Amino acid sequence: MDLPVINRLSSALRTRSVVREFGIEALVKVLDEYLPEDQIADVRRAYEFGAKYHAGQNRSSGEPYIYHPLAVARILAEMRMDATTLMAAILHDVVEDTEVSPERVAMVFGKDVASIVEGVTKIEKVEGLSRAELQAESFRKLLLAMTQDLRVILVKLADRLHNMRTLGARDPEKRRRVAKETLQIYAPIAQRLGINTIRTQLEDLAFANMYPERHRVLERAIDDQIGDSRDLIRGVESKLAKALRDEGIGATVVGREKNIYSIYQKMRRKKMRLLQVMDLLGFRIVVAKVDDCYRALGVVHHVYKPVPGGFDDYIANSKANGYQSLHTTCIGPEGHKIEVQIRTREMHHIADSGIAAHWQYKLGSKDGASAPQVRANEWLRSLFDELGTAGSLEFIEGVKVDLFPDEVYVFTPKGLIRRMPRGATSVDFAYSVHSELGDRCVAARIDGSLEPLNTPLKSGQTVEIITARHARPNAAWLNFVKTAKARSHIRNFLRNQREDEAVRLGRRLIEIAMRDLGVPLAKLREDAAEPVLKAYGLKDVEELYAAIGTGERLAPLVARHFLPDQNSPDAETSKAAPLAIEGTEGLVVDYARCCRPIPGDEIRGNVSVGRGIVIHRIDCKHAKARPQDWVPLIWSDKVQGDYLSELRVHAQNMRGLLARVTAEITSSESSIENVQMPDRAGGETIEMRFVITVRSRVHLAHVMRRLHRLDGVEKVTRS
Template identity: 50%
Template sequence: MPPIDDAAVPDYVREMEQAASYLTAPQLAMVRRAWTIGAAAHAGQTRKSGEPYITHPVAVAGVLAEQKLDAETLVAAILHDTIEDTPLTRACIAAEFGDTVADLVDGVTKLDKLHFRDRQEAAAESFRKMLLAMSRDLRVILIKLADRLHNMRTLGAKNPESRARIARETLEIYAPIAQRLGMNLIKAELQDLGFRALYPWRHTVLEKRIRTQPVVRREALVQIEANLAQRLAKEKLPHRLISRVKSPWSIYTKMRAEHKSFAQVMDVFGFRIVLRTVADCYHALGVVHATYKPLDARFRDFIAIPKANGYQSLHTVLFGPYGSPVEVQLRTEEMDLIAERGIAAHWSYKDGSEGPNSAQSRAHNWISGLVETQHATGSSLEFLENVKVDLFPDEVYLFSPKGDILSLPRNATALDFAYAVHTDVGNQAVAARVDGKLVPLRTRLANGQRVEIITARSSMPKPQWLEFVVSGKARTSIRQQLKHIEHEDAVQLGHRMLDRALEALDTSLERVPAERVEAYLQEHRYPRLEALLADIALGNRMPSQVALQLSREAGARGGQRRAEPVPLSKDRILITGAERGVITFANCCLPVPGDEIMGYHTAGKGLVVHRMDCPNVADYRKSPERWVAIGWDRKVSGDFSAALRIEVDNRPGALASVAAAIAEAESNIDRVEYLERDTHIAVLRFSIEVGDRRHLANVIRKVRRLGVVMGVQRI
């Protein structure tokens, strides 16, 4: 391609090339070539503002050039919309600039919205694809963040509805991702632009209040700056002292989270002290604390324990003159670069900073965890929700028994910690030791605690766990394991039900020819036998009908003769009570182990278990084909719901006496409600948990002995 006359190069390209002046001449020529190809591909396309479309990708490359990204990233940024919006193909880009650039462009490209039900699902799936591309090359997210930043800078051309939607998405997803990757400069601008677009009036008011702070406060700031600079100079500590003002968004979120007015948010101002070495940082901290008293419990050492995104600094809050708290951050030059640019700083260094604490390696670890999570989630929307949970900026830092540091979202529990260690540890967790003290899995953890997880091979995840875990990995792992357990239970129960139905026809599943089973599965579109068995257990197929079709003569085809009714098997299916995924216990009679029971096959619910003396059983006799003969296995597990109607003398302390007697009988109380009440007698319903009929009888016996109780009966 012939060189382009410099006079023909527009100003917006010159500005981008000026920002990229750190590149070599051949690299700059490659970036210029990318512009000519991109401009030709986007020819005739314009943005909402009326400008040529190519101005947008070039501006995105300019944002990345300010972060000193490599030439390949800048080329990919200029071409990032070509595959989606122009005839230019991935193959063409690969032929011209290599596979790496083509992969970067492909990773940023959104998916076609026509494949999805709505815009929300399209955005979620596009986000999932982008994260997978990030796992191969982190520069994908850098291009995407720069793309979003330029879109936010030029948001004025959009209609109000689009502005609000894009701003909300930016604040919920893209700004937290920038923070998670340590890119504070981009994060701060995304938050400010998002806040301004979503709440323009609130942004204006806060910006004005920050600008017009009382003169006293500003004088105090100048005085503090002078004092700190003087003390640091006396200690011969070379430093850069930068005063900083909190952004409208950070003040707004603090006001909202802590329910404070603007006047109550005191630490609006702060200082950053940048020093040469880590030793200088700790030395300077002593100087700062000797100059002004620190506020108790507000000191944080992120140098010894870096944040999950690689951020390192010492944070302290000083009690300044006029009673105003002042935040001070101390860090080295390298830490300052990583705090400002995060993973983008990696490309500024020739050595790449690949240590275990580098922003680069931490980002890779985080994204690897996300990729592992996305394989387990059922839908893109669920995956996106889990990622949002993991993007909360507030974290707690915890120690394993070996001294390893793990970071978890705010309000994380011992169970979240277990899943952070390993999925198998989480699945088999039964309790935890926090700082040597035994605690339940739902215990919330605080910074600096030492956590040890106690496991048991027989332990399995419970649905209640989903109520208190907060990390995306824990939530996804629990859901996946519960689905797996339910599926296994359904397959086993379906196998037993089909076997009983075949036994009634003097055959069994083993004796049915394999080709006949395969033909049945193909005819009814089941990928394998397990899927059919699970469907039987869930009540979507009647075992008697399946048995008839499988047992008839090989030459007979469906519909050629009328199916005879299948005699019910006299052998009962024994249940343990652990098959909670496919067996439910009827609320009308609340059966417990030891009761005579029957099963009713219900579509979608599987087996619903009733007591034989349940009043509703008479109605079920009208559909004998749905009856399933069941009984209790010798080994039953878990707690079972039961209900008692208790009449008591209506006097103070009666309810407490009954509750104490139930607890003494080692039964849990789920719920208590008054059925009737007058001046003398109260009738209460106690919903309790028992192990079996004998346990229930023991509870009733203990309650009957109470002087305040006039009558007890099982409901």
């Protein structure tokens, strides 16, 4: 039989199987359990519309495309979602993949359905945007649509889940890329919204596609370790159920093997081998009332010995997504550790469905949105408050930072609880209380003791922030803050600070350039500068200064536009007065690492786009090419601050030499930023390289003289 015939037969068999599981009749069978007939008819109408416009389109696996949106609707129907959501799920690709317009969808099925479909639809290709930026903008659009209707994300998550289930038809590179995006964004969003039924499936499917070999090895190792766990699970279920009955507690006990990805994450997080991860089995006890949860906990601890430190009370301290449960780890049969979760029926429903819980009931309720939906809306509002002005890539990175599944609970000095992501620091805590508190923090007391601002917080600690009136955010904080709010505020401050410094530097550069050309500085007035601003496409003089200060425009070339005669000599060749460097220019002046200039050196500057002026020593090899790109510089009489310089110390290979050298540098009022030592093996002499801070050439010479006087030191040179 020919290969094309075999492929067609295989595709037909797959389609027949898909029709049985995800066809319209299979969907209607689920809908009959909870939707009235008129709403089921609307869902059928959406199917007929979608089937008409998707006709002739096939998925990579070969079956007709319409079975994908039907499968998405089936996932949502099993979560008991309303008819509007199901219709939008069936139609979610018609705007993106067919000629149907959003207006047509709104006219035929209503504004709510069209709004959800539009929210899920990706942004079309835009010239000038990279693939990553396009994806980030589509994601921002999705979250923005969620602020209007949370059902948008439910459709998107169900769409992603079915795509993950059928990812095997794609090439390996595509599978890894989609799996990575799922683990970084969509599974954490499902976790943040409390939809654990979707989250666990996304995680395991993504793990299997991203790391197929790791998944196979881990799956095989788990099977070997716990063997046939069914008898073990049944035994624990029976024993716990009997003990609970004997105490008069009505409960349902269900056991399961924990999902592979959560085991893998635990191994990575705690640097454990699989043999050390004993709690591979989990049990869930569902009771009627909150009081019964705590009574059941006592019963569990009576039957199986609890592991010290293995208890968490998420009923008293619920998670950010509304999740509530008691967690305890015990020693089960044959020495196996088992994790037991205890919750009420209501908590169980919310834990599985999150924002989708009670959607049908809440549609007609006077109470409005459910608690998980309220929390989700608050989270979205806070995201856009903190990241609304960020660029597309910065926005998506901020969202990733905010999607932390693990949390710690810390206290303010007044005893109020603050929920923070695991790994959060005192700076994150300060910004979570108030942005101004974060901007002005200089130190923190944790449980009464002064600790560095980058110290990770632990549950139960009390944190007190110490502020100073003139304190400002530090760029180094970006290396350790964990929350999107802290990161966003610090970046905004630094961005504004850089713009202010660029404006000041740009003004100085253009004034010098115009003076050298003999152009009156009065021409810099807004009205006189209008033709120049128009030529460069800028709004005002401040923007012109900023462009010069950051190196996007060269001051001599800009100044030339102010000349009355455009045929005058090229400004680049005119003799320019040097710019005085004071050391307070901040982010728009950089000091080259190749030669590390310090006050007292002869210097010149290279105007670099985005970095402003990069200062080099005049004898630096990088300062000799293309002289027209350089700006003459001198050190101001008022120069201040510490500057980095590099020393090479050649000495005899003696015990304790490094300690003596470092002590001498420190006693010379200099700090050591970096030290490098080559391999000592077999040499009588050794070269040590130090990066130190000095105030000037005079200070550097003082340090070098003191090093020369040390026993064993043969030569000290500056790099």
